[in-house]
Amino acid sequence: MGSLFRSEEMTLCQLFLQSEAAYACVSELGELGLVQFRDLNPDVNAFQRKFVNEVRRCDEMERKLRYLEKEIRRDGIPMLEIPGECPEAPQPREMIDLEATFEKLENELREVNQNAEALKRNYLELTELKHILRKTQVFFDEHEGGAGTTESMTRALISDDQNRNVGHVQLGMRDKQESLEFLPCFVAGVILRERIPAFERMLWRACRGNVFLRQAEIDSPLEDPSSSDQVYKSVFIIFFQGDQLKTRVKKICEGFRATLYPCPEAPADRREMAMGVMTRIEDLNTVLGQTQDHRHRVLVAAAKNIKNWFVKVRKIKAIYHTLNLFNLDVTQKCLIAECWVPALDMETIQLALRRGTERSGSSVPPILNRMETLEDPPTYNRTNKFTSAFQNLIYAYGVATYREVNPAPYTIITFPFLFAVMFGDLGHGALMAAFGFWMCYKEKPLQAKKIDSEIWTIFFGGRYIILLMGLFSMYTGLIYNDIFSKSLNVFGSAWRNNYNKTTLQENAMLQLNPDSLDYVQTPYPFGIDPVWQLAEANKIIFMNAYKMKISIIIGVFHMLFGVCMSLWNHLYFKRRTSVYVEFVPQIVFLVLLFFYMVLLMFIKWTSYGSTPPFYGDPKYVTTSAFCAPSILITFINMMLFKVDANDPSRLMCAENMTMYAGQLGLQKFFVIVALLCVPIMLLGKPYFIMQEQKKRARAGHASIETGAGAGPENGSAGGAPVPAGGHHDEDITEVFIHQAIHTIEYVLGSISHTASYLRLWALSLAHAQLAEVAWNMLLRKGLQSSGFSGGIFLYVVFAGWAAISVSILVLMEGLSAFLHTLRLHWVEFQSKFYAGEGYLFQPFSFEVILDSAGQGEE
Template sequence: MKLIFKSSKELSEGPFSAGSLRRRPSAAGFVRVGPAAVAGGRNSGRPLVGRRGAGARGRAEPEPAVAGGRGLARAVAAAAGAGPRWQDRGRQLQLGAPWCAAAARPQEEPEAPVAPADRTDPSGPEPPPPVGPRRGAGWPAMGSLFRSETMCLAQLFLQSGTAYECLSALGEKGLVQFRDLNQNVSSFQRKFVGEVKRCEELERILAYLVQEINRADIPLPEGETSPPAPPLKQVLEMQEQLQKLEVELREVTKNKEKLRKNLLELIEYTHMLRVTKTFVKRNVEFEPTYEEFPPLENDSLLDYSCMQRLGAKLGFVSGLINQGKVEAFEKMLWRVCKGYTIVTYAELDEPLEDPETGEVIKWYVFLISFWGEQIGHKVKKICDCYHCHVYPYPNTAEERKEIQEGLNTRIQDLYTVLHKTEDYLRQVLCKAAESVYSHVIQVKKMKAIYHMLNMCSFDVTNKCLIAEVWCPEADLHELRRALEEGSRESGATIPSFMNTIPTKETPPTLIRTNKFTEGFQNIVDAYGVGSYREVNPALFTIITFPFLFAVMFGDFGHGFVMFLFALLLVLNENHPRLNQSQEIMRMFFNGRYILLLMGLFSVYTGLIYNDCFSKSVNLFGSGWSVSAMYSSSHTPAEQKKMGLWNDSVVRHNRVLQLDPSIPGVFQGPYPLGIDPIWNLATNRLTFLNSFKMKMSVILGIIHMTFGVILGIFNHLHFRKKFNIYLVSVPELLFMLCIFGYLIFMIVYKWLVYSAETSRVAPSILIEFINMFLFPASETNGLYSGQGHVQRLLLAVTALSVPVLFLGKPLFLLWLHNGRSCFGVSRSGYTLVRKDSEEEVSLLGSQDIEEGNNQIEDGYREMMCEEFNFGEILMTQVIHSIEYCLGCISNTASYLRLWALSLAHAQLSDVLWTMLVRVGLRVDTTYGVLLLLPVIALFAVLTIFILLIMEGLSAFLHAIRLHWVEFQNKFYVGAGTKFVPFSFRLLSSKFSDDVA
């Protein structure tokens, strides 16, 4: 491969000179990557070095420095665009009908409940999964992420006088999920609809109080602890207090609005009198002006003096109008009154508040002079149409003066009364703000309790409420304790109690998480809530998700910045401002532990790639020595024959190649990650692409194979051993015989072929293609007997396909016909007839157990009637085709690890080259002044482009790899989430309460 130095001075004095590139003691590292071992090919392990400006003379280059650019682009585009088909979440068939455990009586030892299976499968005889733990198994660990919690259906018997207190205790603990026993009853016909309406009325009052408190800019204190639901005897008292407070506030607010409106009208009247005082002086100027007009025009423009001489009645209308309506108002007056009006305008100096809307706008004062009563009526109607504020106009100066004095007195009185009203209103609101938080929480809890009570049913005597709830088996003792606590608080003589009951329904899925695992569980649940008791991918996603992200985002510097940001969020997670931040910041805060692991793994992969802001770090010294390639003691012919350099070669060749076969050139792999010399080589991309592409394929195949293995744990747990033999084993054979063998060839070539023998190393791509084409001429191959091994693997692959297609349907058909209505006593199944030892051994000793005769004959017959072989066969064939094709497309989909890693490295290199390198090349006079903004711009672009945009891209691709390529191998995701009746789920924010 090729390595370029800028000049011979850099070759002799740079960090990779003869003195600096000496072998150092090998340190222990996580991964050792040898250039020759990874890249493969004839010249793949040979960096090429050279100088600028020299001619292209000398020996021919084995490979061009940047050859294959278009091919690389096509490969990256193909890798980014290739993707598998989305697989149906219902690929995993669950046969048989749901079964349940026997009810646990208070005086008896409770039996192990039984899990229902999915009833959508028509195959019938396949046994369902158990609800409870297996026989002899202990209780599951609390908070286990491997599987969901074991659930049971419990029946609560609540006395009418204690039901409210019992549900209040259950809501505080958040233990159970209620089932609606009144689904056929409308919400308006339920028992406690009156209490729910009362709570809604209280919510309306509280919403009004919160709105008025916010309008008055009074802070709303929120308590540190949530108050309990109010006792029933205090509800009426609280309702009366809130209603009285509402009535008082509405009266005070109404009076305040009236006072404010009157005050604004008086202020407008004062401004109108002040402005129109100057309009009357124009009556003297009108007469000579109108006498200049022709006689016909003077008839329509009679001035004040002319009208007085004619004895006409002159009227005035004055007021204020909005600035935007002045032009239209004037045109309307002219057209309707036919010019028999005189309109005078003047703009107010300051904007005033509109008494009706409260909006501060610009106003114009107008004075309209008209002649005749009919014209006056038209003018007043037009003023009403344009929402003008019309006020009486004084006829004399004395009347104007009296009105102004009266207005000033009334304005002062209104100011005094209004201030006292506002002070009183603020006192009432401040007192209400002290208790509004507790009232809001209490009303919400009370409403939630009555909603749950509406889901209960009454017994025949109407003295006891019956509720059915889903509850984790590990919390049954807490459930009993909560019922006892509620009965004790109500003072009832007859306590409430509970029983576990059998069920044929699938329980909801409950996976306990903490603040660390919650984010990873949300990633899995976004694809689909797991089916009951199936393997949960979140346990493995905690490691695999940030690791695959880091493979695409591998940079020590960028990962360290992300790690510091996440660490800052983790250390300040209790800060109140973070909990009340905006939506985007809250999103980062909720995923702080995901970001923490993503940054930490990116630091690790950055060390493996030896990439820190697109530059390599020489910590342990390079394993390549340039001085070993230079010799002055040999003749030119010997130097040419041995491939050594001399002064002439260095001077006249732009690109020089390091030959690892020459003793002393390659002294061993770099202790940790990739050798830093590759950062200077022109064929760096060729080497890194080969390494990252093979690494992506290896990681992808291991990831998918692990998913198939996890499916075996599901079959074992649900007692479906035939799925292991007829589905999982053929899938593993198909995967390993083709793609597992590909990994073997990659690793074998890395280990067997060294730098000296890399010239004769065969191409893995050609060998893998020949495995399916059966060429006529035998190739050298990677090892002896390769053809026989490959034929054997293809034979195993070909045999696994028909087993995968037909094995399960034929087995179920045989089970249905030859063992019609065959019962197994596993957790509720019954052995109907005695079977031969061969049949028992075929299904396995754990699949058939005697001793439980709880199954009903009618239900067995229904199972037999629902069996549909054609549907089962078609479903299995579709899923098998999808799996076989998906193995190919999914493997290609993992090449996105290589493509995004390449894109991230190239973007980082472009930013460094265009910004930092330019700033560092400026001389010392202006370098300091230029370097600071350059570094600032580099930091901003690094954060927004490389950390946020590239990080988001890698995050989405990592989600895709987990949802499609990994989870569809074993994860059905067809369950329902366990949503407990818990007061902690109620919002305590006042913004949610105001309509």
């Protein structure tokens, strides 16, 4: 838990591994997931590294497994999940067995698929021929009788041509009646149904109307053997005369990818062919069934182990990728690696290396040595499933500089609280908390489903954030006494109605006066008095003043806490001078101006009341709410050294225009001291650096701020020194420019950041008003309806109100409040102490590799 407040101490180590033990040791480190290896061959091409052949073999095995997985998914066969723990990385000698197994399965499956495709193609051809024989029999039967089949077809050809287009070019013969002495030819085939219209037009134009086409649709779809898609086709028969037209018709059929089949003219021959076709189809059905059964058995057997095979192959591939980062010492027959490791886990890593050595059977133990370096170590914060979501919010802004204060543990409380100030509603907060609780309660089943949706992944990853935001919103909803724009009357009200019924009916805009007996001078025990929900005239005025002041108070305390975090950084990195020339003037500037404004709010709340002890008191005028000064005007006058004594709204007040004795003098002192802090922030650090450089030039010793030591007592971590504020070779001009920018940003940012916290008030007011509009425009009208029709109307209205509440007031307003809260933490809070200029610790971990591979497949 300690690393949550500040990142883990990291150390750079050099690792020596014997060649025969390197694979097993890296495998153990991958299971551990605590070592980040550095690439010692940055200039070597990926195809020139030592273990490139092994990586290629793994790629080939992975390709075969993807092919098997594709076939398994196509047949809808469930793949068994890995029971218990993931299998360990197999030994290198097991790669040969795996390659042989995958090669056998792939060849067998490809052979089965080729045979099945050939059988399906034959089955398709026989099926199409069966339909041709049936349909053409119908065609011939329709024209049989009289002069016989061919004669009737010829007459049909002539009559069809005469009826369709008189203007077309006729046959080359002078009279079509003379063509009865010629026997017509015909071709039969099958074509895709959607190509029939274009096919018919092309035949008509190319043959100049000298063809007779009949077509009939095949009712049942046919399976395409190549793509396994179901396609709809039609049978056609084309009658024509002459070899020239025959050649032309066949070319057109070939162009439209129509399949032609032989069709006997004699009915007896057609019947005999049909019987033979049916017999062959039955035989093919039997063979196809046996082929499909064999294919199914092969895939079922593969589906039982394919998940394990994927894990094993990916682990092998990851190990060899990691080994490619090592240097090879030919003389010593060992591999040399450099890696970042957490200092606290050195013993665990040593044990893992020892296990790997024992597994490989090597007699030479690995050597792990710490190295001295001036390179910035990576940042590593240990997290769990609860804290990881908040840590990711911080990483989205920037990874912390090594050993810098981590804002995540404080964000766990401040983030949902600031969100709840903007989203404060007991009802909407309960809906959000219920959704977050459901995701947390069903965590494991939902993870097992592996839902492929980016939006769902974001929601599920932030389930604990959503739960806390909902719970905090319920708390602030109780403070605001707001539940779906209504209030809870738990403790009664401190206001009494002194008007009679007639006065209330005639004056809709009456206000209760706190100076009279309307208010019993007893504050509400918890939250806001429920009577304010009935105050149509001045409810917004009261809530505006209340929430605006609360927002400023929360914002100032939040910024003060951020500045105090910078002190923790200065002390840890031993930047003592920065404490005096940066932290002290910053905290003084913020306290004397903005924290003083907060104190004025509390003074105003306690010094001015609705009614004094008795009206004859001479302090009545100065302590009444009428004479209460505006905090904003007082603050502006304070900055301008001005006394607003001519304010016409306060002419009836006493001569003392201040809230307490000596206020004006104290305010002038505060402003002067705050202004003096600005040149200290601007010039203090550059002046110190110049003095440091002069002393170093004279004496030649190290910086008096950072010290020369780099051991653990000076903030180092196992050979990796903590970055401290040394300025050995900095140009003093750049220091002045940098410090000027930093000072201007802080001074102006103090004003803009304080005003930025007013978004807490603005979004809270907007959320409350939207909820009230939804209630008044929808549900209120439904509740006022009566009778049977009123019940139906209420049912419909409630559905609309519930949909608007969930979609707009919970989802959209919740997203808006979330983004504003994120900005308040990133800009207003973290800018006071968080640099975020580090880089993340990315250890070699099988768990991370397998998770990323699984997400890539989805």
